[in-house]
Amino acid sequence: MSWIKRTWTPHEADEWTKEDWLAIVLSPLSFIFITFGLAMSLFLLPAGFVMLAVGIIASALMFWIIDPKLNAISEEYETKQREYLSELEKIQRWEDKT
């Protein structure tokens, strides 16, 4: 699926792209389908099994899309975290005037 980007440089991953929007759309859908799908499945209602399957597939697809991007963001950010934390401490102690 070349339309979905699976390799990211840190700079690219920092931008909001269609992969984020796909995750944003798929995530609530999977929550709704899993909630009602599971509830109806537990009462053996046929529509429930279909909804549950859709919910699980939507979740799996969402993670497949967003996981590589989150990896890139996390790796890049962790290199800067120490510096950001020391700045935060300055604001906390009123040492930073900006």
Place this chain on the structure above:
Amino acid sequence: MVHFTGLDYFWVIAYIVLTIGSGVIFYRLGKRSSADFFLAGRGLPWWLPATSNFATHTATDTPMWFSGWVYRSGMYGLWGSLFAGWCAISAWVSTRIFRRSLAGTQAEWQTLRFSGLPAELMRGWMAGWQVVLNMFVAGWVGIAMGNVCQWAFGWPLWYGLVIFSSICCIYAMTSGFWGVIIADVQQGITMLLTIVLVSVWAAIAAGGPKAIVVKIHALNRPEMLNPFHLTGFASGDYSFLWLLTLIVVPFFGGFGMATHFDWFVEAQRVQSAKSVKAASYSIWWGAATVIVRNAIWMVAVLAFFVLNPDITDSNQYQLAWFRMGFEYFPSGLVGFFFAAILAIHFSTISGILNLGAMYGARDLYHHYINPKASEKQIIRVGRIMTVVIMLGSFFFGMMIGKDVSQWLFFALWLMIAGTWLPNILQVIWWRFNGWGYLSAWIANLGICWLVVWILPAFHVLPELKDFQQFWILMGAVALIYFPVTFLTKPDDMDRLVKIYVQTRPIGFWGPVRREAERRGLLAKMEEIELKAERVATHQMGAEGKRKSAKSEKKKNKGSAARTEKRPVKKTVKMKGTGRKASKTAERRRS
């Protein structure tokens, strides 16, 4: 009245010892630094905060209001419990942004996102409000325990409130967030297991899932099995507009921060995760477990409904889940069930006590009273605040008394209706400034009382439905903060650039981005795209080379198959023995 056997007492005592032990054992870790006492050192793998999210989301009052909704509305009631849906979008948007800010609390975020006096006013206000609110929430959850104990054992209401919150306070005070999160893991597992067991027992008691469906139809309530049952566009109990509100408010709230009360609790877990990815995953999986829990819970409540279809007193039917456990579990397992109720109770109370203490110690004491405080002093104040919040919860708990659900809607929803949109705007729109945000909070505080209580009492407003109140509140408060925002200056550009570069928020941040690019803090979009193109071309080149090498390999394979296969002898020196061992590996030459 519930009667315990020796085995039941064993379960309860063993569980209390286990909980206190698993908390207190982390005393040394908790006292290392304030980051350890409040954020478990900011280095947790995603599944720890995820389990904690689930455990904290499951409080003693949760099965009460959940039972109430499902008993009244059947599967439609699940929509009301979907407010955990804010995590669906938040996991990929606001959680990511907040984790990158590294702000320990939502109050701390104010001084990172906004600048000058309004930022400090917001931080002080939010910290003070959170201290009081956490007292209220701990009281509310605590009194739910008081109600359960009164129903089960005939105890006075305050027994359940005071005894079990005090036990929680022991480990929340000694080992801080380390104790809370480790206890949450075993509590989360215990409660999920028990929820499944109660539903299985309840389904058996009602004759099985199919029998429940048949009985619901026989009771002439088929709509209880249809979660999409509507009574009209705006009329009836299950109108389209009400459903739309139940979908829009939680899910779109995920773009913002603090659009739901649970955000404040989850924000602490977000910052305790070791990376941005771990934070996102913890929020998503924690909420996913909550929605699975709701579906499983529903089986027990609908089983209770078919067994007791004629209850009209909400105080009675909101105890549905508890009654299924106490009345249908066999002797000896009832104590296990009560231990699980304790797990549900402890996980929420301990988290709330530590969270309130964090706002008190880090945002009020450290930031405003003693900025030069040592780590030791901050932890000491944190411990004192833990006790103060517990004592405050006793006052609020006794004030709420018997009807726990009555407070839920007002406290959880309407009090944040006016700030719902500003909480999103602060993330997605650079021009929304500190004064606008501050004015939204102040206006909401006054207007929510007016719209919900005062104006209807004087017949200035008619009796409004819940969703109508929500949208009216949102619109009325917007009439105040939009003019305030445009009549005051934008936030300081240095601050905006700093937060933009660090957190990379979503939405309308064009001028800030351009300024960051001008200062050389960010690569321009074109440069990024160019770089991406180069990487893609390089990859395609590499892919092309790989492909041609593969086809070459294929060609050679045919000729290689024709040549004689001979074994290749490989000599390996065995470590430690000093002797040589010969290893023959069958290799195909290619």
